[in-house]
Amino acid sequence: MPGADDALLTDAFGPAASTSMLVPDGRIGRRLHGIDLAQPLTPDQASALLRLLDEHRVITFPHQNSSGFNVHDLERLANHFGAPITHPSNYANYGATDEPIRLKAPDDQRATKANRAFPGQIVCSPGAESAAVYVITNLVDSGPDAEVNLAGGQHWHTDIEFEPAPLNTSLFFVDRVPTPRERGNGTWVTNPPREEWFYHPDSAPELARLREALPLNGETAYTDTAAALAALPVSEQRALGDVMIRRRFRKSDPGFVVPLVHTNPRSGTKSLHSPVWASRGKRVAPAQVEGMSDDESRAFLDRLEAHCLRPEFRYDHVHAPGDVTIWDNYATLHTAPPSLSVINDIADARLLYRVSTKGEPATTLPRTDSQEWIDSNIVPPYQTPMT
Ligand SMILES: [Fe+2]
Known part of the structure; x- marks a missing residue:
């Protein structure tokens, strides 16, 4: 409800704050105006943002670059949503078991490499070198030649x-x-054909079509798995509530078993958590539905993925410089x-900074995660330095 969202925001941030919809029917996402994320959040403000994210799945804040917001601020903000993870791309020897893990030397960091592409013209934001930040960019190995x-x-x-x-x-x-739109058919890029086995060759043609209905101007494509679940017959929603999934990184790992349906502990909203058989192709072991073979698991999850990718649940988010999107x-x-x-x-040039989090939200900072929890779940262990 826009009125309720606006009231929540103005109570927390003052009369300049407001919301608008990302799609005309408001089914997913909200844009939150009049908020300066360079300022630390009060507990009421953090609580309001957590509630709006729980409610709308995607929230985005325009024009943050106008107030000096930088990646240090992004990482601090992330701490309200969970404990920031470290990103493998920031380590020189991630995954090595016979030596202590170490960060890349400054010269080898993605931010440093991005800075070299067009010297002096594009410089990464302060904080981009943090172990918790993934620099998403096409600037590495790029340049005029x-x-x-x-x-x-x-x-x-x-x-x-x-x-x-x-x-x-x-x-x-x-x-x-990126700004050009003249390439391809009025888009930045075309959608190149997939190499063999990018997707399983037995995927249904309709699923293949839905998977490839991708935006071509650098937008991030989302689909709403809470809305997709809610649109299924109640009897099927109930049955899905009993489905357990074994997930693992490598096929040889024992993995762990979790419910397919996630219940948001704050809002009670139920959603399908990663209803995809092979989320990373061959790089990560496919999910396995408990009690099903590989083929049965694929057929079961392919059907759910096709349902989730239907246009009524899809949303392509158009990025603009200065946006913070969660x-x-x-x-x-x-x-x-x-x-x-x-x-x-x-x-x-496309340059975004990403911080991702795990665990419980926190309305006050610094977070109070136990060292034991951090050691078990953040690899390598990490906490944002709070000064
Ligand atoms: Fe991702």
Whole structure:
């Protein structure tokens, strides 16, 4: 209800705060205006934002770059939604078992490499070098003399559903978006054909079509798995509530078993958590429905994925520089769009910073996660330095 959302926001942030819809019928997402996220949040403000995220799955704040907001602020903000995880791309030897894990040398960091593409013209935001920040960009290995490369979109997925404590929330801060639209058919890029086995060859043609209905201007595509679940017959919703899924990173791992249906502990909203058989193709072991074979699991989850990808649950989020966008990983699927992954024209630059979190929200900071919980769930262990 827009009126209730606006009242919640103005109570917490003052009369300048307001909401607007991201799609005309308001089925997913809200844009929150008149909020300066460079300022630390009060407990009431944090609580209001958590409630709006629970309610709408995606919330976005325009024009944050106008008040000096930077990636340090993004990481502080993320701490309200959960404990920030460290990102594997920031480590020189992630996954090594025979030596202590170490961060990449400054020269090898993604932010440093991005800064080299168009020297002095694009410089990453302060805080981009944090172990908790994933720099999403096509600037690495790019520059005026680089050979352009076109990359396809990712599989539909939720971020890191294959760990016992999955990611609950992800946050983007948008620095640059591509501006050209004249390539392809009036879009930034075309959707390149998939290599063999990107998706299982037995996937139904309709599912293949829905998977490939991707935005072509660098937008992030979402689908609302709470709305998709709610649209099923009540008897099927009930039956899905009993389904357990074994998830694991490698096929040889024992993995762990979790419910397919997630219940938001604050709002009570039920959603399908990562209803996708192979969320990362061959890089991560497929999900297995308890009591089903691999083929049965695939058929079962393919049917749910096709349901979730129907247009009435889909939303392509158009990014603008200065946006902070936050989404609920338990109640959405998303995918990275097809894009130019190496560029030689600065107008094609795409630069976003992502922080993702696990665990419980916190209305006051610093967080109070126990060292034991951090050691078990954040690999390598990490806490945002709070000064
Ligand atoms: Fe992702």
